[in-house]
Amino acid sequence: MAMMQKTEILIIGAGVIGICAAYYLTEKGYKVTVVDKGEVCSGCSYGNVGVAVPSICGTLASPGIISKSLKWLLDPESPFYIKPRFNRDLIGWLWEFQRACNEPQMRRGLSILHEFNTASVELFKDLAAQEKMDFGFVQKGLLVVFKSLPGFKEGVQEAELRQKIGIEAEIIRGSELRSFAPHLRSGLAGGIYYRRDAHLDPYKFVRRLAEKTRKKGAQILTSTEVIGFEIFGKAIKTVETTRGDFTADEVVLAAGAWSSEMSRYLGLKLPIQAAKGYSITYRLPENYLEMPVSLSETKVFITPLADTLRLGGTLELAGMDLSINKRRVNAILKTVPEYIDINIENLKLIEIWRGLRPCTPDGLPFLGRCRAINNFIVAAGHAMEGISLGPVTGQLVAQVIGNEKPSVDLSLMSIERFN
Ligand SMILES: Cc1cc2nc3c(=O)[nH]c(=O)nc-3n(C[C@H](O)[C@H](O)[C@H](O)COP(=O)(O)OP(=O)(O)OC[C@H]3O[C@@H](n4cnc5c(N)ncnc54)[C@H](O)[C@@H]3O)c2cc1C
Incomplete structure (x- = not known):
């Protein structure tokens, strides 16, 4: 057996959500590893139309x-x-x-997504300014x-x-x-x-942010596919990949449309x-x-x-x-x-x-810590607004992991809400 690789936070998926989470976690001083079965930004984050939608969300x-x-x-x-x-x-x-x-749920969804997207647009501006990043x-x-x-x-x-x-x-x-x-x-x-x-070039954004995050110390491993997990008690003990096994204090699932398949490995249901x-x-x-x-x-x-x-x-x-x-x-x-x-x-x-x-069925992402598995956080299901919601999601993941009070209310985003 190959040697176990150790990290503090392991993120599965190097799309906009995984990379934004990696950025904000690295900024907080965590040791982060991102794994992706393909390249950085090779999934849904690659060729979308790049609109940030605080208004038409x-x-x-x-x-x-x-x-x-x-x-x-x-x-x-x-x-x-x-x-x-x-x-x-x-x-x-x-x-x-x-x-x-139904009308009440649609209205509630609209106002939450409006709040999320508005926060995200401000973060895009901050990232462009602070990191001197051009992503159109x-x-x-x-x-x-x-x-x-x-x-x-x-x-x-x-x-x-x-x-x-x-x-x-x-x-x-x-x-x-x-x-x-x-x-x-x-x-x-x-x-x-x-x-x-607003609008932006999604590929440039994710690739350039990944580069910045790497320079700040994160490890981003491509062609590294997650193929299973080992659970011990109420925690993930090992994440098994095609390039060896990892242990991590916290595991973040940001595998976009593949997240449901991935959660099945853990015996969880993410619709x-x-x-x-x-x-x-x-x-x-x-x-x-x-x-x-x-x-x-x-x-x-x-x-x-x-x-x-x-x-x-x-x-x-x-x-x-x-x-x-x-x-x-x-x-x-x-x-x-x-x-x-x-x-x-x-x-x-x-x-x-x-x-x-x-x-997801109700159009809101899954965002938060899993109740059944303590060191498992999900950030997936952003549907038509994943680029737009990327930065705010990344920031929220960092807040959840840091046990801070999230800057927006996450109760409706619970990953158990359809169980
Ligand atoms: C035509 C179109 C237009 C769109 N327009 C917009 C828009 O204007 N604005 C907007 O905000 N959103 C838009 N979207 C939606 C947006 O593209 C998505 O919401 C967003 O890209 C999702 O990001 P993600 O990081 O969750 O997933 P992805 O970018 O798909 O990333 C998931 C990553 O997980 C990796 N992965 C999967 N399984 C494994 C495994 N077993 N091991 C390791 N890695 C794995 C994949 O390789 C992939 O790189 C559009 C989508 C489409 C299709």
Whole structure:
């Protein structure tokens, strides 16, 4: 047997969540080791559309979603799809999901995620300033545009709900849209401009933060896959990996969509379903807009990232399957010219990508210490907002491990809430 490797804190997963946790823990003086089966930022954190969303945050579970998704399920090009299959975890997840689709829970989720995301945006600014890190962070707001009048009306209602909790939202009539953003097609029903939202290059952010964290003393091991655990009493004694065994005082699970599989090794149940999404990245056309745009009816986002333009969308519950469904990629591409005056065929393609969003049934992440296993902390399930919530999650993990009072209330994030 190889020698046991020792560390104070072992983090599983080098995506945005694992790296942010490693950064804040290292800052507090802990000896941290991060392991990832792939490279740093090779999972869902790699090719997403990079929007930080204090204003347009929220949970997928909402009162109208079930009837909408039933209609979408029959359309292979729709923004939402569930691969029909008999799978106990999926059925259990869908059951909890529909239970969470009610007005009070949606509102509560919105205000918690708003608080989390607002804190995170401030931390992005601090990181850029304190660490002199350039990751393309720009706070130029986000524009949500609507093609149809009913869509716009719904959007306005939603904006008004958000305004009630202090979110700034500017409602723009269809006739005024093009003077606001000249790249939009004429004839759109309207738009809503959320001034406080921001965007950043997710890959640059995670890679550069990982580099800083390493320089501050953390160890980051790639191609190191966790394959099991050894439990003694109420604690993890050993973490077994493809590159040898580790002992640690505390183990943090930040394995995104793989977290559910990982927790099964520990005999725990973490209901996280993978929701596949795609992005297509092109070279940025000249004089393109400086802010991200969300095409509301089709749930597609378009973000300018340095000299590239990234289009992203779809949410497919199809298990851990990473195959690329070209029909869905094309469906994203097809909708863009309906909103934006752009000829995609003339753009230079850089990359087609897919990633697995880690989704909990109620849309809030799992964040906190496990009751059954004392030295096990989970930070996973950030769904559509993992980049945005990365810094605040990292800081909270450091507070939980340091036994400090968390800066935001974590009771609704409990990892046992579905047991
Ligand atoms: C199309 C698309 C667009 C998106 N747009 C946005 C956006 O605009 N804003 C936003 O905030 N979020 C967005 N997201 C969501 C965001 O990308 C995710 O929430 C976030 O990346 C999750 O980060 P993570 O660190 O939890 O997971 P990941 O980045 O997936 O990291 C998990 C890591 O765990 C590792 N791992 C897994 N199993 C093991 C094992 N056994 N041993 C060791 N390591 C293991 C994996 O290799 C991986 O690197 C988008 C997602 C998609 C798909």
